[in-house]
Amino acid sequence: MVGNKKRKGSKTAVNIVLGIICFIWLLPTLGLFISSFRPAADILQTGWWKVFPHQEWRAGESIQLSKDVDLRQPIEVKGKTYTDDQLKAGVTVEGNRLMWENRRARTLNIQEQGWKTTPDLTLENYKNVLSGKEYKLKEADGSEKVQKGSGLSQAFWNTLTIAVPATVIPVLIASFAAYAFAWLRFPGRKTLFVTIIAMLVIPIQVALIPVLKDYTALGLNGSYLGIWLAHTAFGLPLVTYFMYNFISQLPKDLFESAFMDGASHFTIFSRLILPLSVPALASIGIFQFLWVWNDYLVSLIFIGSQPSVQVMSMKIADLVGSRGNDWHLLTSAAFISMLMPLAIFFLLQKYFVRGLMGGSIKG
Amino acid sequence: MKKSSTRKVTLPLVLCLSFAMMLSACGGNSNNGAASTDPPAKTNNQADNTQDSTNSGTDTTAGSPLDLAMKGEYKGTKVTVFGPFVDADQVKFENSIKEFEEKTGIDIQYEGSKEFEATINIRVDGGNAPDIADFPQPGLLAAIAKTGKVIDLTNVLDQEKMKTNYNKSWLDMSTMDGKDGQIMAGIWNRSNVKSLVWYPKQQFDEAGYKVPETWDEMMALTEQIAKDGDPAWTIGIESGAATGWAATDWVEDIMLRTTSPENYDKWVKGELPFTSPEVKHAVEVMSQIWMNKDYVYGGTKSIVTTAFGDAPKPMFDNPPKAWFHRQGNFITSFFPETAKVDVDYDWFYLPSIDPQYGKPVLVAGDIYAMFNDRPEVRAVMEFFTTGESVKSWVQSGGMIAPMNDASLDWYSSESDRRMAKLVQDASTLRFDGSDLMPGKVGAGTFWKGMTDYVSGTATLDQALEQIQSGWNN
Numbered sequence: 001m002v003g004n005k006k007r008k009g010s011k012t013a014v015n016i017v018l019g020i021i022c023f024i025w026l027l028p029t030l031g032l033f034i035s036s037f038r039p040a041a042d043i044l045q046t047g048w049w050k051v052f053p054h055q056e057w058r059a060g061e062s063i064q065l066s067k068d069v070d071l072r073q074p075i076e077v078k079g080k081t082y083t084d085d086q087l088k089a090g091v092t093v094e095g096n097r098l099m100w101e102n103r104r105a106r107t108l109n110i111q112e113q114g115w116k117t118t119p120d121l122t123l124e125n126y127k128n129v130l131s132g133k134e135y136k137l138k139e140a141d142g143s144e145k146v147q148k149g150s151g152l153s154q155a156f157w158n159t160l161t162i163a164v165p166a167t168v169i170p171v172l173i174a175s176f177a178a179y180a181f182a183w184l185r186f187p188g189r190k191t192l193f194v195t196i197i198a199m200l201v202i203p204i205q206v207a208l209i210p211v212l213k214d215y216t217a218l219g220l221n222g223s224y225l226g227i228w229l230a231h232t233a234f235g236l237p238l239v240t241y242f243m244y245n246f247i248s249q250l251p252k253d254l255f256e257s258a259f260m261d262g263a264s265h266f267t268i269f270s271r272l273i274l275p276l277s278v279p280a281l282a283s284i285g286i287f288q289f290l291w292v293w294n295d296y297l298v299s300l301i302f303i304g305s306q307p308s309v310q311v312m313s314m315k316i317a318d319l320v321g322s323r324g325n326d327w328h329l330l331t332s333a334a335f336i337s338m339l340m341p342l343a344i345f346f347l348l349q350k351y352f353v354r355g356l357m358g359g360s361i362k363g
Numbered sequence: 364m365k366k367s368s369t370r371k372v373t374l375p376l377v378l379c380l381s382f383a384m385m386l387s388a389c390g391g392n393s394n395n396g397a398a399s400t401d402p403p404a405k406t407n408n409q410a411d412n413t414q415d416s417t418n419s420g421t422d423t424t425a426g427s428p429l430d431l432a433m434k435g436e437y438k439g440t441k442v443t444v445f446g447p448f449v450d451a452d453q454v455k456f457e458n459s460i461k462e463f464e465e466k467t468g469i470d471i472q473y474e475g476s477k478e479f480e481a482t483i484n485i486r487v488d489g490g491n492a493p494d495i496a497d498f499p500q501p502g503l504l505a506a507i508a509k510t511g512k513v514i515d516l517t518n519v520l521d522q523e524k525m526k527t528n529y530n531k532s533w534l535d536m537s538t539m540d541g542k543d544g545q546i547m548a549g550i551w552n553r554s555n556v557k558s559l560v561w562y563p564k565q566q567f568d569e570a571g572y573k574v575p576e577t578w579d580e581m582m583a584l585t586e587q588i589a590k591d592g593d594p595a596w597t598i599g600i601e602s603g604a605a606t607g608w609a610a611t612d613w614v615e616d617i618m619l620r621t622t623s624p625e626n627y628d629k630w631v632k633g634e635l636p637f638t639s640p641e642v643k644h645a646v647e648v649m650s651q652i653w654m655n656k657d658y659v660y661g662g663t664k665s666i667v668t669t670a671f672g673d674a675p676k677p678m679f680d681n682p683p684k685a686w687f688h689r690q691g692n693f694i695t696s697f698f699p700e701t702a703k704v705d706v707d708y709d710w711f712y713l714p715s716i717d718p719q720y721g722k723p724v725l726v727a728g729d730i731y732a733m734f735n736d737r738p739e740v741r742a743v744m745e746f747f748t749t750g751e752s753v754k755s756w757v758q759s760g761g762m763i764a765p766m767n768d769a770s771l772d773w774y775s776s777e778s779d780r781r782m783a784k785l786v787q788d789a790s791t792l793r794f795d796g797s798d799l800m801p802g803k804v805g806a807g808t809f810w811k812g813m814t815d816y817v818s819g820t821a822t823l824d825q826a827l828e829q830i831q832s833g834w835n836n
Binding site: 044071084102103104105133135137138139147149208209212213215216217221300301304305306314317318319320321322323324325326 | 447448449450451452454455458472474475476477478482485486488489490491570591592593672673676681682693696697758759760775776
């Protein structure tokens with residue numbers, strides 16, 4: 001009885017701690033999400049939490065002081081004196097705040113406190129990102145012409161065209177390899193496997209220029225095939241290792257009985273291994289997909305930013321403009337680019353957890 | 364039971380596979396396209412590397428490449444251009460070359476990347492250089508020119524024409540050290556002016572202020588505005604990893620006004636150290652404004668934390684919270700959209716300090732370099748030396764054409780026209796020094812040293828020594 005209560009208590013404590021951690025973790029994302037609906041000028045002036053109902057000072061009655069009030073001397077307002085600095089920051093007098101309205105014209109404002117409940121939100125950021133920005137260009141005669149830029153849709157399809165094969169190809173090759181390493185006996189198996197694992201520690205940056213040279217010779221630069229191969233090669237070591245851990249854990253007896261019945265290796269692989277390793281395939285698939293979807297460096301080097309092949313991450317970076325003047329568009333662009341990985345994650349998440357467990361129990 | 368589950372898995376797998384195959388078929392196509400155009404480019408490039416010194420000017424006899432292109436000789440060819448500008452600037456660029464593309468049938472494929480500085484080295488090293496690249500920093504081009512991978516334009520372009528169409532300063536600035544001797548590494552296509560002080564014109568006039576003609580007048584006005592209750596200047600040098608660059612422009616501008624152009628050139632080359640009295644004096648002149656909390660919006664402390672793009676914003680409050688902002692002409696793209704040029708805001712020339720140095724103007728610009736020598740690329744390069752190639756960009760604002768054949772009538776605002784005139788009438792024209800210095804100094808210790816000095820973490824002498832140390836390693 002007592003022990004049960006204790007356990008229940010500790011469980012609540014754990015949940016509360018987890019809840020707090022979750023909250024801290026999600027807070028910046030929430031802030032970004034709210035910011036993505038705010039006009040750029042507002043983002044600069046106030047924090048995102050100001051969208052929630054809050055008290056703020058509202059302009060009320062104005063007081064006109066005489067034009068030749070010396071700002072460096074104490075300033076007399078309604079019988080009381082204040083310094084210029086006080087009036088700049090605002091002084092609270094009987095629940096109202098006294099502040100400069102127009103310092104040059106020497107007008108003061110008595111502000112009252114009031115609740116602001118309706119936030120100023122806009123869909124402008126999303127509109128600009130999705131359907132393209134509008135550029136105002138001046139014509140020779142001084143008139144203005146509005147030209148529409150391109151939105152994210154082309155980049156979205158480009159990224160999808162890159163991400164799907166760049167996920168499927170390495171996962172497929174890696175499962176073949178993992179099967180071979182786990183269940184086939186051939187000379188040099190261990191050495192080869194260790195070599196592949198050793199590849200994990202090589203940073204991709206060192207390979208960029210040599211690979212680019214080869215690609216130039218082969219004419220693969222800026223083509224989808226080139227970037228699929230690049231992502232496949234860079235992803236293979238990890239995927240192979242992951243799949244090996246999973247496949248080598250499958251019960252041996254299964255394959256032996258299949259062998260008895262005269263099944264070939266390929267039959268065993270396609271009929272037994274693949275169906276059994278769906279959780280692992282799904283989880284490593286998510287990993288690889290996320291990596292390719294969010295990738296910037298590999299795309300930057302091997303595919304470039306021609307509009308016909310440009311990926312989302314690069315298009316989004318371009319959205320802010322040559323000098324970063326449209327930085328506020330990043331807020332909405334970030335959320336749009338997150339949609340696809342989120343969708344994939346939620347679709348496959350039940351496999352994801354199982355897959356992580358499956359690979360981890362290695363003796 | 365088991366069988367059905369197998370089937371369930373096989374179906375999506377088969378679908379996935381077939382999708383992959385279908386895509387790879389498509390990819391193969393685009394790849395073929397790329398492959399068929401690439402080899403000739405490469406062979407030409409190699410041929411050029413070996414023949415560059417011997418074959419020259421042979422095809423200029425039949426008319427310049429541009430004339431031939433206008434006749435449609437190079438119809439259907441493709442020229443790739445790689446540069447740092449994206450978004451609105453890219454649209455302006457594409458508009459300005461549209462007519463040329465239609466007339467000649469040459470397809471100019473522009474590729475813009477925010478990571479230009481990082482990517483161009485990798486591309487050139489990887490043998491995947493674009494036909495033409497647009498360098499915003501000549502220092503970067505100079506580094507690549509040393510490797511011998513940039514094509515010498517001395518014999519590609521008609522030098523007589525170049526001399527008539529460009530100021531001598533521009534041509535001097537495009538001459539760089541090649542692998543063997545000096546080469547003409549590129550041509551200037553766009554420029555921007557840095558010696559400008561922006562101010563909110565309408566309110567400025569209403570307040571009864573007068574545009575200062577001399578440095579002393581400017582300082583007096585600054586004091587006057589402080590007396591009237593506002594800090595005159597709004598300054599911001601925050602720019603992410605590049606924080607501090609806006610401060611370097613100030614130092615360069617003041618250097619040009621307090622010492623001779625020869626000293627400036629020596630300073631840029633590293634022969635005049637940062638610790639010398641000339642440089643120190645320039646920073647001290649700057650400090651008279653920067654380090655006075657009554658003169659700077661938000662006080663000296665806020666300079667380092669204010670983004671350079673947000674800095675001009677207080678000028679557009681009503682009434683303005685600050686009155687002056689010294690920045691290049693590009694800054695107008697950060698001004699509020701509702702603000703109108705010539706009405707709501709305008710600029711005045713950052714006044715001279717010592718009359719013996721005349722009216723120096725600090726400029727920056729984009730230099731185009733050629734990496735692959737093909738006739739159609741020559742034609743496009745020649746096109747870029749004409750004012751016609753930037754006409755519509757000039758009209759839409761935000762840049763100054765460095766070519767002499769670009770008419771002042773093209774500028775659609777009085778403000779831009781005055782800028783172009785300022786450049787043409789300048790007694791001394793000097794390029795942004797930090798862009799010319801090696802990256803370690805110009806984009807390294809110079810930025811950092813100025814930031815440290817302004818934020819108060821280093822004294823002036825310490826900061827200058829720290830900047831100078833960039834030359835040593």
